[in-house]
Amino acid sequence: MDLTATTAELATAAADVARLLPTRVYDPVLAGLVLRADGAGIELAGSDREHAVRLTRAATVHADGAVVVPARPLADTLRSLEDPQVRLVVEGSRLAVRTSTARFALPLLDLSTHPGIPPLPPALGTIPARALTAALTPVSSAASKDDALPMFTGVRMHSAPGGRLELIATDRYRMAFASLPWVPAGELDVLAPAVVLAEASRQPDRAAEVTVHADADRIALSWAGGSVSTALLAAPFPDDRVRKLLEAVIDSTVLVEADVLAGAVRRAVPYAGPHGSVTIQVDDGELRVRGSDPQSGESEESIKATIDGNRVTKTFQARYLADALRAFSGRRVELKIQDGLRSTVLTSQAGDDGVELTYLVVPLRQTP
Amino acid sequence: MDLTATTAELATAAADVARLLPTRVYDPVLAGLVLRADGAGIELAGSDREHAVRLTRAATVHADGAVVVPARPLADTLRSLEDPQVRLVVEGSRLAVRTSTARFALPLLDLSTHPGIPPLPPALGTIPARALTAALTPVSSAASKDDALPMFTGVRMHSAPGGRLELIATDRYRMAFASLPWVPAGELDVLAPAVVLAEASRQPDRAAEVTVHADADRIALSWAGGSVSTALLAAPFPDDRVRKLLEAVIDSTVLVEADVLAGAVRRAVPYAGPHGSVTIQVDDGELRVRGSDPQSGESEESIKATIDGNRVTKTFQARYLADALRAFSGRRVELKIQDGLRSTVLTSQAGDDGVELTYLVVPLRQTP
Structure with missing residues (x-):
């Protein structure tokens, strides 16, 4: 193998492969970067059997060939x-x-001794990368990073009638649901690891068209210039229970700028107390965001909001509420507040990418 | 107390005081921020008895007063x-x-119950903040962060004849020495904690004039708008042995762009092996920077240099050499290489701030 290439392009691709590969493996070859040069350019790939990634870049190839080298020192x-x-x-x-x-x-x-890069499963549909990231980033944020139950670390993906793709994730305490338009070429019905999927969706250029591939064992995203695949989670997902949560019985509806509410929640965090909780009080034409902590003191901030319904008060885990609001950044968000400990539903108008997002946050038991 | 002030100015000052105060103290009042408002503005101060900091900012004071509140939530x-x-x-x-x-x-x-902010010790001389930072930043980098022996965590500061201030620090493996012009008003002869001193010297505006204060127990830096003081280290410093190290017997002298050599050292780090070592070989008109690691492979990079003396090869701890070169960033550095395991001396022309810097790095035993 002998080739010349643009350093910056090759550096980004090597870093992306190295990042998507595990660093602790029993066999160093599984943390290796497979380089393959031919007339078409250079392919940088890696696989630890569970995950696999393959990126192609332009190169002037003087001699074809394929090798595997340690990924980290090459990327560095x-x-x-x-x-x-x-x-x-x-x-x-x-x-x-x-x-x-x-x-x-x-x-x-x-x-x-390298296991090779597994072939892509059958293509099941295509989506613009921008829309897929816009849906996957907030949905995957609702999944747990390290739950013992695989179900809570996954994103449920399935094709719905009318050319829609639906994504759901929950860690019990919050749940995110996105529906977005896609061009289906088959039925998709999987539970995929949230972290890998979110990372993979950020790989292609935002203007690119992404193809979703899946079979009974693996899911893959591919685009012009690369692909990432990973093993599916073998866990049942409580579809019916999750969908029931989306049928909200509304006690009060609040319309507010997501970033303004997020700012008030952020400022209440130093006063969020040992449980990291903030209280939202719905009042006439405004929300009051409150914190209280034995050491730091108390905070109260009023923000303008359009209110429809009862005056209610809810307490939330500040970071869950912040995660939910981040998903609606730059937009007006509608908070549908339900009675008692039923979750609060956050939604907004679909963006011009057609992504409809719903985020549920379970309130905390109120301390009197 | 009742006052109105510019949020950004107050926020920076509160963050600076909070950062200079310890967070884990047995008595919460020692992690408190003392606010004092009077006709002159607002003073933000703190002290845990060991360290003390006092900053003043402009404010419209509606009512004088003094209070102490938890520093962290106020700053946040x-x-x-x-x-x-x-x-x-x-x-x-x-x-x-x-x-x-x-x-x-x-x-x-x-x-x-707050111990109060101790008064400043007598003023012993003044220096432009820019020159003090230019000398203290590299010198303090040669001190240890966590050595059991206080001597190796301190910066030795003393006034020298001819209106010079001298700073020395060492952690046994490297040593930095700076000499800079100051306007003395007394004799300075102390060992001060390196981390606090370096942090304090970055507080004032770079254009400010800094006054150095000291007595038998404390050292302080003060400037228009603030001061930081800290307890001295009660440890003897081996002045004579340290000064002897500065009398180098040169085997080979190398003149090279500090940033170019630093870049080559950085690129050799992935190949620096289990001991993090790089080898510098002095050759005709060039330096060869080499690394070797059983897993990552080998590296060799040539950089142009003006050589005077013998061809020699030295092995260094990569991060110590990188620290030393950073001190000469933007300048040509002279490496005076001595025989055997005697340290390599890095120097350069004094800048227009009059700071003369010498950095010694002890080489590693060469593996054959």
Whole structure:
């Protein structure tokens, strides 16, 4: 293998592959970066059997070939180079990364023991990358990062009638639901790991068209220039219970600028007390955001809002409310407040990307 | 107490006081921020007996007074406010931080139990803040952050003949020495905690004139608008041994752009091996920077240099060499390489601030 490529492009791609691969593996080859050069350019890929990623970049290929090298030092070296062009060439048992003044020689790992990059499952539909990210970022934020139950770390994805794709995630304390338009080519019905999916959806250019692939075992996102795939979560998802939560019985409806409410919640955090809770009181034409802490003191801030319904008071985990409001940043959000400990439903008008988002946050038991 | 002030100014001052105060103290009042308002403006101060800080800011004072409140929530609240002006007013047992739409009420701590801000020791001389920071930042980087021996966490400061101030710090493995012009008003001869001193020297405006104060127990820096003081380290400093290290017997002298060598060292770090070491080989008209690691592979980079003397090869801890080179950023640095395991001496022309800097790095035993 012998090729010349733009350093910055190669550096970004190597960093993306390295980031998507695990760093702690029993076999170093699974943390290796597979480089494959041919007439079409260079492919940077990696797989630890569970996840797989494959990115292609332009390169002037002097000699075809394929090698696997440690991902992290290659990514670090490419990132720190100041030369605009870099040459990658196999020299004996090393892949040499060469500039006019430097040579970095990475040991070749055993390509024959690498599991290879699994082929993509069948294509089931396409979505603009921008819309997919707009839906996946907030939905995946409602999934747990480290729950013992895989169900709460996943995003439920399934195709709905009328050319819609639906995404749901919950960690018991909040739930996010997005519906967005897609061009289906088959039925999608999976539970996929939220973190990997959100990260993968940020890979392609925002203008790109993303294809969703899935079979019984894996899900993949692909676009011109790359793909990421991962094993599905083998867990049942309580679809019926989750959908029932979306049927809200409204006690009071509040219309407010999401960023204004988020600012008030952020300022109440130093006063959120040992449980990190803030209280929202619905009043005439305004919301009052309150905090109280034995050490820090008390806070109260009023923000303008359009109110329809009863005067009610709800207490929330401040960070859950902040996560929910971040999903509606830049927009007016509607808070539908239900009675008692039933969750508060946040929604807003669909954006011009057609993404409809609903976020549920379960209130805390009120301390008298 | 009742006053109105510019939010941003107050927020910066409160954050600076909160940062310079310890967060874990047995008595909450020692982590408190003392606010004192009078005709001259507002003073924000704090002291845990060991450290003390006092900053003054402009304010429209409606009623004089003094209170102590928890520092962290006050700093966090001021930082997150969007209103350009803020009012601080005592209301019963609370200090209210008020804007047009919000009220944050901090509990008043017991001012009578606060140790107070110790008076400044006698003034011993003045220096421009820019020169003091230029000398203290690199010198304090050579002190240890957490050594069991206080000597290695301190900066030795003493006045030298000819209107010079000398600063020395070492953690055994490297040593930094700075000499800079000052206007003495007495004899200075102390060992002061490096971290506090470096932090304090960054507080005043770079154009400000800083006065150094000291007595047998404390050192303080003061400037128009503030002061920071701290207890001295009660440890002997091996002045004679340290000064002997500065008398180098040169084997080879290398003149090189500090940032170019720093870049090559940074690129060698992924190959620096389990001990984090890089090797510098002095050759004809160039330096070769090398790394070698069983997992990552090998690196070699050549950089142009003016060489005078023997061809030698030295191995260094990469991060110590990087710290040393950072001190000479933007300048040409002279490396005076000595024989065997004697330290390598880095120097450069004094800048227009008159700061002369010498940095010693002890090489590692070479692996064959």
